[in-house]
Amino acid sequence: MNQILSKKVLIIGAGPVGLTLAIELTRFGVPVQIIDKAPERTDKSKALVVWSRTLELLDRQPGGSAPFIDAGFKANALSFLSGDKLIGRVTMDAVATPYPFALMLPQADTERILEERLASLGVTVQRSTEAVSLSLRDDGADVVLRLPDGHEENASADWVMGCDGAHSLVRHTVGATFDGSTMESDWILADVHVRGYPVPDTEATVYWHEDGAFVIFPISPGRYRLLADMPPSGDAHPPTPTLEQLQTLIDRRGPQGMTAFDPIWLTGFRINGRKVTQYRWGRAFLCGDAAHVHSPAGGQGMNTGMQDAFNLAWKLALFMQGRAAEALIDSFSPERSYVGDQVLKNAERLTLVGTTRNPVARTVRDVVGHLMLGLAPVQNLLADTMTEVTIGYPESPLNAGSASGLDGPEPGQRILDDQLFGAGSEPRFALLASGTPALDLIDRYADVLEAELRTPPDPEGVWLIRPDGYVAAVARLSDLSAIKNALTLLTP
Ligand SMILES: Cc1cc2nc3c(=O)[nH]c(=O)nc-3n(C[C@H](O)[C@H](O)[C@H](O)COP(=O)(O)OP(=O)(O)OC[C@H]3O[C@@H](n4cnc5c(N)ncnc54)[C@H](O)[C@@H]3O)c2cc1C
Numbered sequence: 001m002n003q004i005l006s007k008k009v010l011i012i013g014a015g016p017v018g019l020t021l022a023i024e025l026t027r028f029g030v031p032v033q034i035i036d037k038a039p040e041r042t043d044k045s046k047a048l049v050v051w052s053r054t055l056e057l058l059d060r061q062p063g064g065s066a067p068f069i070d071a072g073f074k075a076n077a078l079s080f081l082s083g084d085k086l087i088g089r090v091t092m093d094a095v096a097t098p099y100p101f102a103l104m105l106p107q108a109d110t111e112r113i114l115e116e117r118l119a120s121l122g123v124t125v126q127r128s129t130e131a132v133s134l135s136l137r138d139d140g141a142d143v144v145l146r147l148p149d150g151h152e153e154n155a156s157a158d159w160v161m162g163c164d165g166a167h168s169l170v171r172h173t174v175g176a177t178f179d180g181s182t183m184e185s186d187w188i189l190a191d192v193h194v195r196g197y198p199v200p201d202t203e204a205t206v207y208w209h210e211d212g213a214f215v216i217f218p219i220s221p222g223r224y225r226l227l228a229d230m231p232p233s234g235d236a237h238p239p240t241p242t243l244e245q246l247q248t249l250i251d252r253r254g255p256q257g258m259t260a261f262d263p264i265w266l267t268g269f270r271i272n273g274r275k276v277t278q279y280r281w282g283r284a285f286l287c288g289d290a291a292h293v294h295s296p297a298g299g300q301g302m303n304t305g306m307q308d309a310f311n312l313a314w315k316l317a318l319f320m321q322g323r324a325a326e327a328l329i330d331s332f333s334p335e336r337s338y339v340g341d342q343v344l345k346n347a348e349r350l351t352l353v354g355t356t357r358n359p360v361a362r363t364v365r366d367v368v369g370h371l372m373l374g375l376a377p378v379q380n381l382l383a384d385t386m387t388e389v390t391i392g393y394p395e396s397p398l399n400a401g402s403a404s405g406l407d408g409p410e411p412g413q414r415i416l417d418d419q420l421f422g423a424g425s426e427p428r429f430a431l432l433a434s435g436t437p438a439l440d441l442i443d444r445y446a447d448v449l450e451a452e453l454r455t456p457p458d459p460e461g462v463w464l465i466r467p468d469g470y471v472a473a474v475a476r477l478s479d480l481s482a483i484k485n486a487l488t489l490l491t492p
Pocket of ligand 1: 036290
């Protein structure tokens with residue numbers, strides 16, 4: 001049962017990441033206060049895709065992934081073209097997930113559904129409330145808040161969550177460096193209505209043109225997002241395109257006969273690839289854009305941030321409730337930093353491949369791309385990576401050991417199962433096993449384990465599954481030491 005906690009978590013920032021964290025902590029019985037300096041939620045479409053792995057994790061929340069799916073639009077394929085030549089096509093049909101598609105959902109809607117869910121759990125975002133300064137103590141933090149009427153108030157919290165975006169106050173306060181670079185070129189983003197898109201509107205297309213990349217994502221029938229890289233303008237802010245400039249770009253780089261009209265959002269942006277190396281600073285944590293920003297190639301930014309929140313919430317809840325050792329919350333930083341590094345690397349690679357203007361490099365890219373994307377394993381790997389089902393924690397300090405020769409996932413890997421791990425009001429580990437030795441473990445570690453055994457992928461083996469659906473340890477029924485080690489590591 002959840003214990004009543006008097007200790008409080010202050011979440012600074014109610015973007016998609018702060019909202020996800022607030023929902024997760026609240027459903028586990030941790031009291032949260034969530035503030036945002038903005039008077040209202042964003043009305044911008046910004047991040048457009050909710051990927052399969054994020055939907056799987058949302059399924060554990062009250063209300064599940066259904067409201068997101070109902071509000072969104074399913075896209076299921078991505079084609080790469082160079083001129084008129086089809087380089088390759090990747091579909092998501094074969095991805096091993098209940099959600100083999102890209103859910104196109106403007107960020108404003110994602111945030112709306114998350115905020116409504118949080119409100120249904122009894123927590124309201126305090127808007128027009130800004131954290132103006134922060135100082136950390138060994139056992140908490142003192143914060144100065146600027147309230148809606150403009151006056152400042154001192155507040156304190158036991159834990160502070162920096163979900164405050166790319167210009168994070170929390171990151172600056174703890175002194176974390178945000179290493180990386182800003183790409184030279186300017187980008188344009190246009191959410192528009194379109195006539196004459198030559199492929200089904202459930203498919204996205206990347207055009208590799210000699211002038212640069214041109215990308216078309218469906219948002220909903222008749223509505224699309226167009227992205228293109230442009231030569232550097234040298235302006236402090238990348239220029240906002242006009243509809244006429246956009247049409248010229250379509251005619252030059254995109255499909256012939258396609259017309260854009262009724263723009264919803266036109267803007268310019270620059271791509272930053274930056275990341276901190278450490279996500280935990282004593283009583284403060286960094287999540288989402290506060291910890292990592294990257295190219296929109298692959299559409300991973302918001303999803304990676306929301307998954308930071310999913311990773312942290314159950315660990316902090318177990319630790320705050322005195323049911324787990326500090327090693328559990330310490331694992332947040334190495335696990336998510338590892339994922340952040342990979343996302344950054346992949347996004348940078350995809351961006352460089354798509355934007356090269358060097359004729360020799362372009363020819364090599366087109367030939368190699370055509371060869372590689374013709375191979376089913378390469379297509380599958382790309383689809384699995386985009387949908388984030390391959391995300392795992394192979395180097396996690398929580399991985400306590402494995403056993404060879406068993407048929408099933410390894411420590412750090414996601415387990416695909418239609419039984420939801422970690423759903424409900426308590427974070428608990430699950431044991432997949434048959435047989436009495438495993439039942440003894442349930443008695444001994446009743447604080448963190450589910451009361452019932454679940455069916456293992458191999459009857460000879462025992463799997464310890466984390467509340468977020470990743471394997472912590474694997475053992476043979478005849479020798480449970482790896483499972484015991486994992487549970488010992490967890491014990492306070
Ligand atoms: C033009 C554009 C296009 C994008 N396209 C994509 C895309 O296609 N795919 C993708 O995955 N991502 C995309 N992104 C990135 C995506 O929007 C971010 O990754 C996502 O918003 C990160 O969520 P977050 O909650 O970490 O931060 P944010 O959404 O930035 O939220 C941070 C919140 O913190 C609040 N805040 C900040 N400082 C304080 C303070 N001191 N006190 C109180 N509140 C504070 C802010 O008001 C804000 O509401 C795009 C972004 C932009 C700008």
